[in-house]
Amino acid sequence: MSEKTYTIGELSRLSGIAVRRIRFYSDKGLLPPAARAESGYRVYSEADRARLDLILALRDAGVKLGDIARLIARRLGLADVLALRLDAIEVEIAAKRRIAAALRATLRLADPTPQDLRRLWTVTALSQTQFRSAIEAFYAEAGSDARMDPAWRDKMIAAATPDLPDDPTTAQLDAWTELMGMLTDRHYRDEMQASMRELWHDGFDPAAYRQASDQTFAQVRAAMDKGIAPDSDTGRAIAEAWLESSARAMKKEPDAAFLDWQLEQYRKHHARSRRYLELMAILRGDPPGQLAASEWGWIVEALSSRL
Numbered sequence: 001m002s003e004k005t006y007t008i009g010e011l012s013r014l015s016g017i018a019v020r021r022i023r024f025y026s027d028k029g030l031l032p033p034a035a036r037a038e039s040g041y042r043v044y045s046e047a048d049r050a051r052l053d054l055i056l057a058l059r060d061a062g063v064k065l066g067d068i069a070r071l072i073a074r075r076l077g078l079a080d081v082l083a084l085r086l087d088a089i090e091v092e093i094a095a096k097r098r099i100a101a102a103l104r105a106t107l108r109l110a111d112p113t114p115q116d117l118r119r120l121w122t123v124t125a126l127s128q129t130q131f132r133s134a135i136e137a138f139y140a141e142a143g144s145d146a147r148m149d150p151a152w153r154d155k156m157i158a159a160a161t162p163d164l165p166d167d168p169t170t171a172q173l174d175a176w177t178e179l180m181g182m183l184t185d186r187h188y189r190d191e192m193q194a195s196m197r198e199l200w201h202d203g204f205d206p207a208a209y210r211q212a213s214d215q216t217f218a219q220v221r222a223a224m225d226k227g228i229a230p231d232s233d234t235g236r237a238i239a240e241a242w243l244e245s246s247a248r249a250m251k252k253e254p255d256a257a258f259l260d261w262q263l264e265q266y267r268k269h270h271a272r273s274r275r276y277l278e279l280m281a282i283l284r285g286d287p288p289g290q291l292a293a294s295e296w297g298w299i300v301e302a303l304s305s306r307l
Contacts, residue, residue, distance in 0.1 A: 004045075004046055005034065005043045005044065006043070006044045006045075006048075006049065007041055007043065007044075008022055008033075008041065008042045008044065011044050011048070011049060011052065014049065015049070015053070015056070017052070017056065022052065023042075025055060026042065028065060028069070030051075030055055030068060030069055030072060031044075031048060031051055031055065033048070034048055051072065055068055058071075061082070062089065063082075101165070102168070102173060105168055105170050105173055108170075116170075134180060134183045134184065135157050135160050135161055135183060136157055151206075155210075160276075163283065163284075165283070165285065168283075172282055172283055172285075175279040175280075175282040176283065179276070179279050179280075179283075182272065182275070182279075191268070191272070195265065195268070203250065203251030204251070205250075205251070206249075208245070208248065209246060209249035209250065211245075212242065212245035212246050212248075212249055213246070215245070216238065216241065216242040216245070216299065217295045219241075220295045220298050221295060223235065223238065223298070224295070224298055230298050230299070230301035230302040231301065235298075235301070235305065236305055238302055239303045239305070242299060242303075243259060243262070243303065259303060262300075262303060263300065263303060263304065266300045273296065274297065
């Protein structure tokens with residue numbers, strides 16, 4: 001028995017899809033006809049009918065035509081295509097929640113101003129993915145002249161990527177907007193590029209530096225929690241250990257010149273770096289009294305006490 005075939009009109013009636021839409025899928029290579037009749041009309045098979053059902057189901061799920069084409073060409077499995085669509089839907093849901101949160105924050109105001117509307121527009125237009133992309137671009141450009149370790153860069157990107165709460169305050173919306181402004185500031189990028197160029201030289205050991213900084217920050221945080229002052233004996237001991245371990249990671253001597261260099265780096269970048277930390281703290285919802293707390297500020301005071 002010969003296989004059942006369908007004209008494009010018959011396939012249209014069976015599927016409930018307009019002829020022009022089937023022709024569109026055919027012209028895109030998603031549903032090429034199995035054959036052509038002597039009259040030149042397109043002829044479709046049972047397999048084509050099943051393929052059309054798959055195309056329609058995927059389109060109803062919002063899968064892009066390009067992904068469907070790769071699936072049909074077997075360059076992607078069905079699970080891969082559906083996973084891609086699920087990721088896209090979750091991003092869309094997160095974006096809608098962010099917009100709703102911005103609207104709620106704006107509506108809590110008795111009389112919204114043009115500034116409030118600009119804030120709403122910024123948060124609505126800028127997705128979490130776009131923010132991370134901006135951070136990745138920032139570190140890619142700032143570290144373009146340095147031999148930056150990829151693992152280090154990824155860690156910095158993860159630590160610097162903010163997370164806007166589901167129901168943000170106006171202060172958190174403003175912090176989100178200000179952070180984006182800092183990331184796109186050409187002067188700030190140039191400053192960071194110069195700083196990274198000095199840090200990531202041939203003799204720099206990123207693993208040793210990371211270990212030293214993690215250990216020092218943990219000690220500083222513990223001291224801060226206990227209310228220990230930077231100029232105390234404990235502070236000076238932590239500062240001395242940091243100076244030695246960071247110098248060792250940078251293949252330098254922990255002498256007065258290296259101490260002066262560390263303090264100069266802090267003075268040059270302190271204001272912006274501190275502000276970035278403050279904005280991140282606002283987004284996390286840290287208590288206002290903790291916003292000024294900075295491990296770097298504490299260790300610099302401890303280092304200064306050695307002078």
